[in-house]
Amino acid sequence: MQNVKPCYALDACALLRLAQTGPGWEKVRDFLYAAQRGECEILMHQINLGEVIYRIGKVWGWTTAERKRGEIGLLPIEIVPFDEALFWQAVRLKSLHPISYADAFAAALALERQATLLTADPEFEALGGQLPRMAV
Numbered sequence: 001m002q003n004v005k006p007c008y009a010l011d012a013c014a015l016l017r018l019a020q021t022g023p024g025w026e027k028v029r030d031f032l033y034a035a036q037r038g039e040c041e042i043l044m045h046q047i048n049l050g051e052v053i054y055r056i057g058k059v060w061g062w063t064t065a066e067r068k069r070g071e072i073g074l075l076p077i078e079i080v081p082f083d084e085a086l087f088w089q090a091v092r093l094k095s096l097h098p099i100s101y102a103d104a105f106a107a108a109l110a111l112e113r114q115a116t117l118l119t120a121d122p123e124f125e126a127l128g129g130q131l132p133r134m135a136v
Contacts, residue, residue, distance in 0.1 A: 007113055010044045010077065011106035012051035013120040014136045019056065019068055024120055024136035031118060035076040042077045043115055045086070047105040049079055080109055097126045107131055 008031055018028040035042040049072065057065030080086070089108035094101055103123055110117040110131055117124060117133040124133055 005038070006040045007115040008040060008042050008118050008134075009106055009110040009113065009115040010042060010048065011103060011117060011119040011121055011124075012048045012055065014118045015044065015048075015052050015072070016055060017120050017136055019052065019072075022120075027136040028118065032075055032077070041115075042075075043080055043109060043113060044077050045080050045105040045109045046082055047090075047102055051102045086112055093127070099123050099126055 010028070014024075014028050017023065017025045018032075031040065031042060034040045049069075052072070053065050053069050056068050086105070086108050089112060090101075090104040093099065093107050093111075094104040097104075099107065100123065103121065106117060106119070107124065107127060109115070110133075115132075117131055118136050119133055120136050124131060
């Protein structure tokens with residue numbers, strides 16, 4: 001029997017905590033170290049990565065945002081590109097729950113890949129037990 005690695009999906013808030021060394025950043029760092037060692041997989045939807053970059057750009061300017069984008073590209077995170085099935089799952093989740101549009105993509109990705117969502121956003125409580133999540 002083959003061991004299946006745990007899989008985690010990051011929302012924008014979790015990665016922003018790491019980028020800004022905000023509360024819980026150490027947890028995110030530790031998960032990334034575990035992924036680097038091959039102990040787990042870390043995913044992030046392209047929409048959520050865009051949210052991270054534009055939020056950094058709004059606060060610290062586009063030059064800093066582009067630098068952070070390059071740094072994020074070096075992390076052991078699989079950036080999942082836009083695809084139609086995931087898009088419609090995110091739209092469905094947004095229509096059923098009071099979550100942001102970008103958060104709907106993080107939730108849809110976690111559900112599709114049977115991943116635990118790593119988040120600092122209490123908004124995901126709206127999904128109840130439907131989505132395994134861990135606060136950072």
